[in-house]
Amino acid sequence: MFADIAIDAIVFMLMHIIFIILAWKALEAVQLERIFKKNKIVESRIFYLMLSIMLGSTVSNFFIDFIKWSRQLQHLI
16 A cells, blocks of 8 residues: 555656656747846746746646546446
């Protein structure tokens, strides 16, 4: 039982990290630097980081919820 909880925790943490990296890569395709003032490189990178964490965590939470809900379907029968 505790092993299942630990495995779920590792999988869910990895999912968060993977989706945050995917969000970062996707945001690199969008040229958001145009909305920042010149020579504000650090601020734009912080914005990219925060936006990718927000987007990646949201998508990851959706998939984590979906996995949990699909596991609960076995109790329907």
